[in-house]
Every structure is written in C-alpha cells, then in structure tokens.
Amino acid sequence: MRKLLLGLLLLTSIVSLAQNLQSPDQFLGYKVGTRYTRHYKVVEYFKSVAAALPNMVKTEKYGETNEGRELMIAYIATPENLKNLESIRLNNLRIAGAAKDKAAPSVKDAPAIVWLSYNVHGNETSSSEAAMLTLYALVDPTNTQTKEWLKNTVIIMDPCINPDGRDRYVNWFNSMVGKNYNPNPQSREHAEPWPGGRSNHYNFDLNRDWAWQTQIETQQRLVKYNQWLPQIHVDYHEQGINEPYYFAPAAEPYHELITPWQHEFQEMIGRNHAKYFDANGWLFFTKERFDLFYPSYGDTYPIYNGSIGMTFEQGGGGRGGLGVVKADGDTLTLLDRVMHHYTTGLSTIETASRNAQKLIDEYKRFFDDARSAKNFTYKTYVLTSDNADKLAAAEKLFKANGIEYGVLSNTSFKGFNYNTLKEGEATLKKYHIAVSMQQPKSVLATVLLEPKGNLSDSNTYDITAWAVPYAFGLDAYAVKENLAITAKPTDTNTPAILPANKYGYLIKYASLASAKVMASLLKQGVKLRMANLPFTYNKENYDRGTLIVLSKGNPANVNQKISEAIKGSSVAVSVVETGFMDKGADFGSPDISFISAPKVAMLSGEQTSSTGAGEVWHFFEQTLDYPITLFNAADLARVSLKDYNVLIVPDGNYRSLNDKPISDKLKDFVRSGGKIVALDNAVMQFANGDWGLKAKEDKADDKEKKDDYAAIKKYGDNQRSRISDQIPGAIYKIDLDNTHPLAYGYPNYYYILKQDDNIYQFLKDGWNVGTIKKEAYVTGFGGVKVKAKLKDGTLFGVQNIGNGSIVYLSDDPIFRLFWENGKLLFCNAVFVVGH
Numbered sequence: 066m067r068k069l070l071l072g073l074l075l076l077t078s079i080v081s082l083a084q085n086l087q088s089p090d091q092f093l094g095y096k097v098g099t100r101y102t103r104h105y106k107v108v109e110y111f112k113s114v115a116a117a118l119p120n121m122v123k124t125e126k127y128g129e130t131n132e133g134r135e136l137m138i139a140y141i142a143t144p145e146n147l148k149n150l151e152s153i154r155l156n157n158l159r160i161a162g163a164a165k166d167k168a169a170p171s172v173k174d175a176p177a178i179v180w181l182s183y184n185v186h187g188n189e190t191s192s193s194e195a196a197m198l199t200l201y202a203l204v205d206p207t208n209t210q211t212k213e214w215l216k217n218t219v220i221i222m223d224p225c226i227n228p229d230g231r232d233r234y235v236n237w238f239n240s241m242v243g244k245n246y247n248p249n250p251q252s253r254e255h256a257e258p259w260p261g262g263r264s265n266h267y268n269f270d271l272n273r274d275w276a277w278q279t280q281i282e283t284q285q286r287l288v289k290y291n292q293w294l295p296q297i298h299v300d301y302h303e304q305g306i307n308e309p310y311y312f313a314p315a316a317e318p319y320h321e322l323i324t325p326w327q328h329e330f331q332e333m334i335g336r337n338h339a340k341y342f343d344a345n346g347w348l349f350f351t352k353e354r355f356d357l358f359y360p361s362y363g364d365t366y367p368i369y370n371g372s373i374g375m376t377f378e379q380g381g382g383g384r385g386g387l388g389v390v391k392a393d394g395d396t397l398t399l400l401d402r403v404m405h406h407y408t409t410g411l412s413t414i415e416t417a418s419r420n421a422q423k424l425i426d427e428y429k430r431f432f433d434d435a436r437s438a439k440n441f442t443y444k445t446y447v448l449t450s451d452n453a454d455k456l457a458a459a460e461k462l463f464k465a466n467g468i469e470y471g472v473l474s475n476t477s478f479k480g481f482n483y484n485t486l487k488e489g490e491a492t493l494k495k496y497h498i499a500v501s502m503q504q505p506k507s508v509l510a511t512v513l514l515e516p517k518g519n520l521s522d523s524n525t526y527d528i529t530a531w532a533v534p535y536a537f538g539l540d541a542y543a544v545k546e547n548l549a550i551t552a553k554p555t556d557t558n559t560p561a562i563l564p565a566n567k568y569g570y571l572i573k574y575a576s577l578a579s580a581k582v583m584a585s586l587l588k589q590g591v592k593l594r595m596a597n598l599p600f601t602y603n604k605e606n607y608d609r610g611t612l613i614v615l616s617k618g619n620p621a622n623v624n625q626k627i628s629e630a631i632k633g634s635s636v637a638v639s640v641v642e643t644g645f646m647d648k649g650a651d652f653g654s655p656d657i658s659f660i661s662a663p664k665v666a667m668l669s670g671e672q673t674s675s676t677g678a679g680e681v682w683h684f685f686e687q688t689l690d691y692p693i694t695l696f697n698a699a700d701l702a703r704v705s706l707k708d709y710n711v712l713i714v715p716d717g718n719y720r721s722l723n724d725k726p727i728s729d730k731l732k733d734f735v736r737s738g739g740k741i742v743a744l745d746n747a748v749m750q751f752a753n754g755d756w757g758l759k760a761k762e763d764k765a766d767d768k769e770k771k772d773d774y775a776a777i778k779k780y781g782d783n784q785r786s787r788i789s790d791q792i793p794g795a796i797y798k799i800d801l802d803n804t805h806p807l808a809y810g811y812p813n814y815y816y817i818l819k820q821d822d823n824i825y826q827f828l829k830d831g832w833n834v835g836t837i838k839k840e841a842y843v844t845g846f847g848g849v850k851v852k853a854k855l856k857d858g859t860l861f862g863v864q865n866i867g868n869g870s871i872v873y874l875s876d877d878p879i880f881r882l883f884w885e886n887g888k889l890l891f892c893n894a895v896f897v898v899g900h
Contacts, residue, residue, distance in 0.1 A: 187230020
C-alpha cells in the first residue's frame with residue numbers, strides 16, 4: 066500500500082511539473098518562426114524549461130559577451146543521467162585520457178555526448194529559434210521517441226554562441242519590418258547595414274576563432290567544451306537565400322588525420338537526414354564547398370578533438386528576413402528555415418542514440434591512438450626563441466587548448482628546421498618548449514604545428530597554412546622521434562619594482578610585449594626615446610629600437626610606472642647610469658630620437674571590411690589598451706583630422722579614395738606631418754591612385770596570351786581552372802630590412818600569410834622594408850599562376866611625403882588576431898615609423 070502511495074505521489078509530481086512546462090509558442094506568445102526572438106527571451110525559455118523539469122534539464126551560465134549578454138548552455142538527460150552528470154563528464158574525460166585521476170571504467174553503456182551549437186553568426190538567426198523547438202521535443206512528455214534516444218545520450222545545447230551579433234540583427238530587423246513582412250528581396254528589410262549581425266561586438270567572425278581563442282565568447286565557451294569533449298558536435302549556420310540545405314558528409318579536402326570512422330559517421334548521418342528531407346520534398350546538398358581542413362571552425366576543431374564535427378547550413382542569413390522570394394519564385398520563410406534546422410537536430414540525436422556504443426568505442430580508439438602518436442610523421446615538436454615572451458604566447462595558446470608541453474631532457478637532436486626547410490642538427494636558443502605527440506590532444510597539436518599540411522584537394526574554403534612557429538615568429542623543429550620531455554619549471558619569481566634611478570632605464574624592444582610596454586608608458590605621459598642604431602652599454606649589446614627612459618623630465622615615480630607596465634611579461638629592463646655608451650651613439654646623438662604618443666584614428670563603417678576594422682579596434686582596446694577614434698569612411702570629407710597624427714585605413718573597398726578632394730585632403734594631412742597606415746586591399750587602392758606606389762604588372766600569362774588556342778576552355782573544368790589564379794592563405798618567407806623602424810625587433814626575414822596575388826613595384830622614392838624574391842614559398846596552397854607572379858616586388862613599404870609618411874602593409878599583419886608575429890610590425894607602423 067505504501068509503495069502504491071509513493072508511486073501515485075511521484076506520478077502526481079511528474080504531471081504537475083509537466084503542466085508547468087510550456088511549448089515555445091505558449092511561452093513566447095507567438096508561433097516560432099513568425100517573429101524573431103530576442104536573445105534574452107531564448108535564454109528565459111531555456112530557464113523556464115529547466116525550472117519546470119529540473120530532473121531532466123539543467124542550465125549553466127558560462128560567461129558574458131562584450132555587451133554583457135549571458136552565455137548559457139543547457140544539459141538535457143534522463144533523470145538518472147542528469148543526477149550523475151558530473152560522473153558522466155569525468156568518465157568521458159577518462160575515456161579520452163584527459164582526466165588522469167584514475168582509469169576509465171568499462172566504456173560499455175556510457176552515454177554518448179551530443180553538443181549542439183547555435184547561431185555563431187548573429188544574422189544566421191533561424192537556428193536559435195530551432196533550438197527552442199528542439200529542447201521542447203526532447204522533454205515533451207508526449208514524445209516517446211526522444212525519451213528512447215535520451216536513454217543512451219546526454220545532450221548539451223548552446224542556444225546562441227553570438228548573442229551580441231544576434232541582437233544587433235534582430236533589433237535592426239524588428240525596427241525595419243512593417244505590419245506584414247515584404248518578401249521582395251529588394252525591400253529594405255533584406256538589406257542589412259554595415260557591419261551586419263554576422264560578427265560579434267568587435268566585428269570578429271567567431272566561427273574562425275575556435276582554436277585561436279582571441280575573443281571573449283570563444284575563450285569562455287572552450288573552457289566548457291574541453292571539460293566535456295563530446296562525441297558529436299554540430300555547428301548551425303545559414304548561407305545565401307538561393308542555397309538549399311547543406312549537411313554532412315563534408316567536401317574534400319579532409320585532413321589526413323581524420324579517421325575512417327569520422328568519415329563513415331558523416332556519411333551515416335547524412336543519409337539519415339536525407340531520409341527526412343526526402344519525405345518532405347526539401348532540397349539539400351552534401352560533399353561540396355564545406356571542407357574539413359582549417360582547424361578553427363566549429364566542425365574541424367571538434368573533429369581534431371575526437372568528435373564527429375559537422376556544419377549544417379540553411380539558406381537565409383541576413384537577407385532572409387521573415388520571408389523572401391528566391392530566384393526560383395518560391396518564398397523561403399523563417400519557419401521553413403527553423404523546421405529544417407529542427408529536423409537535422411533531432412536526426413542527429415537519433416543517429417547518435419542508434420550508434421551510441423560505436424561512438425564511444427571509436428572515441429576511445431581515437432584517443433588511444435592519439436596518446437600513442439599513431440600515424441604521425443613527427444612525434445615531437447620543439448619551439449625555441451631568445452625571447453621568452455614569444456614563447457609565452459605559444460604556451461598560452463597550448464594551455465587554452467589543453468595541449469601538454471614541457472622542456473627537453475636532452476637538447477641534442479635532429480629534426481626538420483622550419484627556417485631552412487631541411488633536416489639537420491638542432492640549435493636551440495635561450496628558451497624552448499617541447500610538445501610530445503604522446504598525449505590526448507596530439508591530433509590537434511599536430512594540425513596546429515605541422516610544417517606542411519597534406520592537401521588532398523586544393524579547392525578549399527579557407528586558408529591552407531597556419532603553422533604556429535611561423536605565425537608566432539618562433540624557430541622550431543619537427544622531430545620524428547619521441548624525445549624525453551619533463552615538466553617546465555613554474556616561474557615563481559615576483560618581479561620587484563625597479564629601483565629609483567637618477568639617470569634612466571633601458572627597455573629592450575623585441576616582441577609585442579615590448580610594444581605593449583611602450584604603448585602603456587606613452588599613454589601615461591612618460592617621455593620615451595628610441596635608439597636607431599645598435600649600441601653597447603656596460604658590456605651588454607642593445608639593438609635598434611631599444612627604448613630609453615630618462616629620469617629627467619619624467620615623473621618621480623617613473624620606475625613604478627615601468628614596473629607596472631612590464632608586469633606579467635619578460636621584457637628586459639636595465640638601469641643606465643650615464644648617457645656615455647661603450648660603443649655606438651650616446652643619448653644626445655641625433656641617432657637617438659624622441660617618441661611622441663600618437664593620436665590615432667581609424668576609418669570604419671561602410672566601405673571598410675568589418676572584420677578588418679574589427680581586428681584593429683579589438684587590438685587597440687583589448688591588447689594595447691590604447692585610445693583610438695573610429696571615423697566613418699563615408700564621413701571623411703567632413704571629418705577634421707587636425708587633432709590626430711595617425712590614420713589607419715584598414716582593409717576595405719573605398720569609393721572615397723577615388724574622390725580627388727578627399728585624396729587631396731589626405732595628402733595635406735600627410736604633408737603636414739600625419740601618417741597613414743594602409744592595410745591589405747586598401748594598399749591596392751592607394752596604388753591605383755597617384756600616391757607613388759604602383760602595382761606590379763602580371764606577366765605570367767604572356768606566353769599563354771600568344772597561344773591562339775588559350776581561350777578554348779572546357780566549361781566543366783571552370784571551377785578547377787580558377788584554382789591556378791587563387792591563393793587561399795599560404796605562407797611565404799620575405800626579406801625584411803630590419804634597419805628600418807618598421808622592422809625593429811625582427812630578424813632579417815618575416816613569414817607572411819599571403820591571401821591574394823597583390824604585389825607592388827619597388828618604391829623608387831621610399832623604403833622597401835618587406836620584399837619578396839624568388840623561391841619565397843614555404844607552405845600552403847598557391848595556384849601556379851599566383852606562384853609565378855609572387856616574386857621580385859614590395860609587400861611592406863614606407864613612403865615619405867612632406868613632413869609625414871604613409872606605411873603600406875599589403876597583407877594583414879594581425880590576421881584574425883592569431884598571426885602573433887605580425888602584431889609588433891603593426892605597432893611599429895603606428896608608433897615607431899616617423900617618430
């Protein structure tokens with residue numbers, strides 16, 4: 066009798082909770098897909114479901130965006146599994162070998178972890194709407210099918226990776242749409258203004274940031290992701306309005322380390338999706354466009370971490386609105402888009418449930434093979450530098466990704482030298498770290514570090530080279546043997562405040578950390594000088610760019626200001642007692658120049674690349690903490706530049722630069738002592754004007770042009786034939802004139818990430834600081850025509866005009882903010898050139 070009463074009470078409790086559970090339509094007060102839902106309402110709905118069914122759903126805030134919006138994930142599981150959630154998580158990490166507290170118990174019957182990520186691009190909005198429907202389907206008491214699936218799966222849902230971008234789009238759209246939406250694609254509600262909702266607050270593309278973790282949203286999310294390492298991860302997107310739905314299997318190239326099982330499951334899940342799409346008469350495509358190579362996407366990063374990573378793409382995006390007429394005459398509605406994403410979400414969970422044990426078994430195999438360094442050409446990577454701060458930047462990246470590293474027990478070894486591109490005896494510099502491939506994260510580590518990726522297909526969706534040693538400016542060796550590695554000693558030294566000194570201080574200038582110290586001191590009004598020639602003081606050599614802080618003329622507590630500026634870095638500071646040097650210029654020499662704090666402005670808004678401008682904005686605010694003013698490029702004619710002496714012109718397509726009055730205004734700005742720093746494609750637009758820089762003519766096709774039959778091409782080969790003209794991100798080694806202030810702190814070479822075939826004639830009236838010669842190619846894909854063109858020209862140059870200068874940086878030195886080694890170059894362009 067007692068058991069019967071307990072059972073009735075439990076049943077009554079479940080019924081009561083179920084009665085409190087609302088569908089998305091009931092909670093929102095409108096049918097999902099008929100209006101856009103602001104981010105806070107999506108979050109509130111997830112929390113309401115967790116409140117109604119706390120035994121099945123748990124929500125967790127994992128961070129906040131730049132604009133203060135909540136970042137949240139939800140766990141959905143059976144009552145038994147939700148109660149044991151932490152045990153399931155730890156067991157999953159033990160299976161991977163990522164939790165070393167104890168060995169994993171039997172993998173039999175361990176639930177498969179499925180992580181669904183929505184709305185990484187803010188104006189690809191349908192997926193967050195679909196997330197609410199998917200959540201409800203999983204907990205709906207009447208849905209017996211999903212209850213079966215949850216018996217052997219745990220679902221993690223992130224309803225919106227990019228809340229700032231989503232609300233930027235949703236708020237704009239809701240203010241544009243009328244009582245009834247207008248499906249005409251020319252209507253204003255389909256013409257989103259700059260910068261659009263795709264990116265985050267700093268106009269950064271979060272879907273390119275998984276591995277690099279430069280953005281606050283990614284940094285906070287990856288902490289949680291690496292605490293789980295799920296078996297399946299899905300990233301939801303949208304594409305052009307005329308595109309049908311895309312789902313796995315992905316296109317080639319697949320990275321060679323992607324396992325046969327990861328291939329097989331992509332095929333399996335694609336066929337399951339197709340079953341539902343076919344039943345509804347929905348169009349889709351697979352195996353095209355979206356490849357699995359670049360490591361920082363929401364599909365590839367999980368794949369290199371043992372998951373089945375997949376991207377699903379629905380037509381729509383920023384032009385979709387609530388409904389839009391497509392090229393075929395049909396109207397694509399938001400509801401259509403939502404239902405397609407909802408369907409693939411449930412189909413993914415279904416497929417995971419049906420193959421849960423296989424997923425766990427293959428997951429274990431992936432990490433077993435990873436820890437034994439199976440199938441790797443190189444078993445150890447060694448990174449070395451005379452600059453501790455450069456190594457520290459790489460260490461930070463490894464830590465963020467859970468990649469283990471240490472130091473060598475024996476520093477005598479042979480390996481592939483990243484600089485010479487040859488095997489040979491290694492020569493380590495003052496500092497080094499070593500990364501063994503005998504670890505759980507060895508696949509990701511290999512992809513990030515390998516000197517050359519093996520491209521099975523050159524028709525790729527993104528850049529094809531990113532090796533950390535080149536991107537971070539480090540010497541490195543890839544070694545085929547397992548070298549003995551010990552833990553790196555922890556630095557427990559607390560830097561003391563520099564002693565007060567009557568004469569002054571010397572600050573070595575050799576990395577971004579040095580540039581940050583310079584920016585910090587200038588911002589505080591500290592007077593700085595810089596050495597333009599090498600010198601020797603107290604038997605120690607100091608290179609060009611060395612910062613000199615004299616006590617006279619500076620605040621009495623200047624030593625404390627320097628101490629604060631160098632905190633957390635390894636920037637070397639020395640006390641100097643006299644201006645008389647052992648060798649080289651004394652401090653009163655004309656070769657010692659004064660550095661003024663620049664007043665910096667940047668063009669932004671329409672005509673600029675939102676991501677290009679966003680990189681610079683983020684770099685100034687979050688890295689340098691130095692003031693910058695943003696001007697709309699369209700307002701350049703009426704903007705006053707008199708209070709600024711540096712104008713940054715980021716990547717973009719500038720109509721205004723073709724306008725003579727504006728061009729004359731900019732020339733007057735430079736002649737009167739101002740400086741322009743032009744980046745990426747903006748350099749080509751200056752070259753097309755009458756500034757003195759000229760693009761180099763392409764003569765690679767001369768022979769072909771003389772061939773009478775060269776114009777005859779096969780239509781079916783159209784896409785392939787274009788590849789010879791493309792360079793989707795390859796690394797080149799260029800010569801650097803490090804006697805020029807633009808290259809202070811660098812050796813006489815620099816590794817550049819080349820993404821176009823733009824190259825310029827050598828400046829006759831100026832300085833050719835970064836030049837490319839023959840045989841400069843290092844790694845990544847470049848079409849044959851592009852390779853033939855990229856030689857004997859200028860990529861970085863400085864031109865003096867009147868009392869000012871213009872700095873040309875033809876390739877983005879701070880690309881996606883992960884190209885660490887270019888950040889000092891950019892700082893030199895802003896702070897040092899023309900000082």
